[in-house]
Amino acid sequence: MKRASIKDLARIANVSHSTVSRALSRNPLVNQATAERIRRLADEHGYRPSAAARSLVTSRTATVGVVVTNITDPFAAEVVSGIEEAALEHDYSVFLANSNAEPAREVKVVRSFEERRVDGVIVTSSRVGSVYAGLLAKAEVPIVLLNNQHPGEFLHSVMIANPEAATEAVQHLLALGHRRIAYVGDRLGRQSDTERFAGYRVALDYADVPFCPEYVVHGDGKPEGGGAAMRRLLALDEPPTAVFCYNDMTALGAMRAIRDAGLRIPEDVSVVGFDDLFVARYMDPPLTTVRQPMRRMGRMAFETLHSLVSDAGSGQNIKVPGELIVRQSTAPVRKEISCNFSTAPKSTAGGSNVSDSNISGS
Amino acid sequence: MKRASIKDLARIANVSHSTVSRALSRNPLVNQATAERIRRLADEHGYRPSAAARSLVTSRTATVGVVVTNITDPFAAEVVSGIEEAALEHDYSVFLANSNAEPAREVKVVRSFEERRVDGVIVTSSRVGSVYAGLLAKAEVPIVLLNNQHPGEFLHSVMIANPEAATEAVQHLLALGHRRIAYVGDRLGRQSDTERFAGYRVALDYADVPFCPEYVVHGDGKPEGGGAAMRRLLALDEPPTAVFCYNDMTALGAMRAIRDAGLRIPEDVSVVGFDDLFVARYMDPPLTTVRQPMRRMGRMAFETLHSLVSDAGSGQNIKVPGELIVRQSTAPVRKEISCNFSTAPKSTAGGSNVSDSNISGS
C-alpha cells in the first residue's frame, strides 16, 4: 500500500489539493475552519508530504551534506553532533559521509551531494582539495569549512584559534619550569598542525628558550603515529621533559609510549593534548589539554550555512578561542633532569614551586 | 544560475530528453554511439540528475535513515561508520539523526524520515518504543534494529550474543581465581543489560559461586554512572576483587573510581569491559574487554536492509558472537584478600598460577 498523497487527502476532505497544500503550510488564504479540519484529517491519516516533490518545485531541500574524514574520530563525532542538533531545530536533515581522506570516496560523496541537491555542505578537518572547490564552482551550493586543513583563505569557515591556544599550552609548560619541550605534530603540511606549531614557537621565543629542531616530530593525528613519534623523542640523548601534542589522540599514543619506556607521567614527562575529547578526563593521569568547543563549533557551522541560504547572509570567517584545561598530566619539571643548557635568566625553576616564571602575565 | 536539467542536456545533444535518460542509465535500447556521445556531454557539462525527481517516479530514494541515541557515543560512531561504508558501496546516502533518547526528538526524527521517504531505517541501541513501531505500521518502510534495547522479538535485527559473551568474560575472571565478582550494569530494564547480567549469573552458577545481590549495581552506560556505581561497591564490607562492566564507558568510570579510592588495577581490583572501543587499548592499564565487531555489525545491518528492499529478501535476525580480548586490567586474585567464603572445590586459586580453575573447558 502506497503512502497517501495530497490528492488522496483532498478527496477525503472534499477540497482541491491546492487547498490542502495551503492549509498545511498555514497559508492565511484558506478559511480558518476548513484549514483546521484539513489539518485534523491529515493528522488522523498520518499524511506526510513528500519532501522530494516539494523540493522539486521549491528548489530547496532543507538538507545539509556533512563530510568528515571519519565519524569514528571523536572530534568529528562531537562536531557532527552539534551540526545535527542545530539542523533539527531548523527542520533540516543531515547527510553524513566519511571521506576517509580517499580521493575516490570524495568524488563519490560530492557527486551524491550534488544529486541530492543539498542546500549546503559542511566539511570538517579536511584539506579542501580540488573536489570541493569544483563543487563550489559549478552550482552555487555554499560550503562552510570547519578547522580547514588546507592553507589559504576561504569564504566561510569556523576555526579554532590555533596559534593562540598552542602558545597558551606551551606557556603552561614553561611556567612549570620546563625548557626541553617537544612538539608532536600531525602530518606535515596540514594547516592546524602548522598553526599549532607556530604557536609553540612563539611561546618558546617569548620565553627566550632556544628552539631545538629535533624536538619537533610528526605523527598522523592518531595514537599510532603519536606513539611512534614519541619513541623517537625518547631515543634522543637529551629527551624532552614535556611534550605538547597536536591533539588528544596523538597524546594517547604518546602517553602509552612514555609508559612503555618505563617513565612516569607527569613525574618524568609532562604531556599536553589538544581538543579535550571526553577520554581526556578519564586517562590516568587525566590529561591536561586545550579545549575546543567542538559541539558549539558544529552549531556555528550550521548556523552560518543556514543564514547563508535563507537570509542570504554574507557569511563570515569565525575564529573560536580555545581554553586550556589543566589536569594532572603536567607537573613542575624535576630538578635532577632539569635543563642544563638553559639560557633563561632565572635559575632552573625550583621544584614544587611554580610561580616565578619569566613568561607569566602574557 | 540553476543547475542544468535533463532537457538542457537533450537540447545540447540534439535528442529528446528520453534518450538522454536512457543513455545515462545504460539502457541498451539506445544506440551505442549516441549513448557514448551523450555521456561524454553530460560529463563535460557536469550534469547531475536530480535524485528528487527520479525518486518521485521510481518511488525509491536510495537513502537510509539512521538513528542513534548519540553519535558522540563511540559505539554508535563505529556502527554508523560501518553503515555508511556499506551504503556508499550501494550508492545509498545516509541520513543521520540523534534521538538523545528524548521522545520529542524521536517523533521529529521519524517524521522527517517519513517525509524524506527513506527506503529503510536502522535504529541502534534504542528502546524501540511506540514511535518506531508506528513507523513500521503505516508505511512499509523496513526497520533493522541493532542491539535493540527493548524486550521482545522484532522482524529484522543484528545483535551481539550478549549472554554467551558475558559468560565468557566472567569465566575469565573466575579462572583467575576471583570469587567476589561484581556486575556494574546499565540502566535497569534495558535488554542488553538484562542479557549480560544473565550471562554473568550463568558463569557464577556454573562455577558454583554463590550469587550475591549486593554485587550487582547499575549505572547509566556512561563513565559518570559507572563511577558512582563503583563507589557503592567499594563501600561494601567485603568489596569485590573484580568487576565486570556493562560496557567500556562504564569501565572508564569504574577505573577512575577505583583509583580515586587508592586502589590499584589490576592488583587490587580486576576490571573487564564490553565493546572494545578504541580507547580500551590506550587505558592504563589497557582494558580487558569483550570485542563487538561494531563496524561489521553496521555493515550487516545495512546489508540486510538493502536485501530487504531490493531483493525483497525475507530479512532475518542475526546474532554476532563477541570475542574476549584479554589485556592488563585483569590479573589473578591476590592471596591476602582472596575469597574467604569460597565454596569452590579446590583451594583459593594459587597466586601467579592461573590454570586450575574449576570452569575450564566450558
Next chain:
DNA sequence: GTATATTATGCAAACGTGTGCAGCGCCATC
C-alpha cells in the same frame, strides 16, 4: 517489388507538490 522484423527515437503521461491566476459567491456601497 512488398511485407515484416529490427533498431532507434520521440511523445506523452505520471510521480506529488507549490503557486499564479481566474473565478465563484457574497456583502457593502452608491
Next chain:
DNA sequence: GATGGCGCTGCACACGTTTGCATAATATAC
C-alpha cells in the same frame, strides 16, 4: 439594481525525471 471589493477555492502549469507506447528509419526475407 448595477458595481466593486473581499474572502475563499479550484484550475492548470511547473519542477525533472522514468517509462510504456507509438512510430520512423533501416535491414531482412520472400
